[in-house]
Amino acid sequence: MKYRLLCVIPLAFGLIHLFFYFLLSGQDFSHFVYYEIIVVKLLAFLGGLAAAVKFKRGDYLRFAWLYIGGSTLLYAISDIFFVSIMPNMIGITKSNIIRGILVAIGNLIFIIGIWMLARTWTSVVGLSFPGRLWAKRLIIGAAILVTLFLVVPSVIRGLQGSLSGNFGTWDLIVNMVSGLGDLIALSLIAPILLTALALRGGLLKWPWLFLTCILGSWLIYDGVHSWAPNLGLSPAEILGYANFFRVVACLYTVSAGLSQRFIMEGFHRQK
């Protein structure tokens, strides 16, 4: 029951986000999103930490959870230093440089965390994924294509904006690092999904299912930024819809961390 609740809660909070989007006016909603995103990122950090501390020093997944939680902490700190969703604050200022460094390190450790999780099954545990080889290859290929389709346009748009002089050189570097980070991390959704499928019927499927949901939500978040302008959505609408997926991604990090922790606590109690 508690795992099903962990499955539903992120979506429920996503709906609350949409409720405020329809309720509040543009400027008020921007302020709401700013604080909302900081809160969910800090919660995501606590979720990752909750799982990491249950592993002993030297356990393989301890660092993966620390990296995933730690990346959201760095993103939250970067938001606090630099109000990214507010206008007229772009430029090479001290806070901008701090933000860039934090985002770059956050992206790097997120990639490392996801990479560690993605190789857990075949390289570390030494088991194979269920299903036929062609089906597994199809899933991996499809995941890479979907990632390219959803992420690349927003990366190109960011680079074009930077090159056309709308943003500074520093923002160009931050945009490139963020975009590349998203491309690498999100294309690893396939091995994580395959791990969740392998664990079907067992309690351990839950953290892996939630990890898949995190990457899926980030993919759609990038997809909204990539394709919404082509669909004629206004910046305010993009802010509303894209952040639904950002809230859901961060809260699924909480669900993933807590579910891993609950499973491990179950064994400690049995001892």
Add this chain to the structure above:
Amino acid sequence: MTSFSGNVGSMLRDVLQPILGDFVTKTSVSMASKKIGKTAETITIEDIPKLADALRPALCTLIGAQAADSVVSKLVELGRS
């Protein structure tokens, strides 16, 4: 796909399946059996302690050393009973 049946198979399934699910229980028992020079079909109750030790590294990765120890001791106890 390897299948294991009988008392030993059912014991292993009872402990591992709720955590790992059906597919991983079968593949991990098959992998651990190979490590101790047996197959999943020829495992006997006397093999369970060795099998549990062979399963430990995979369990350690997925649920950490402490929880893995708990599962391993549960299997060893079952082997003794």
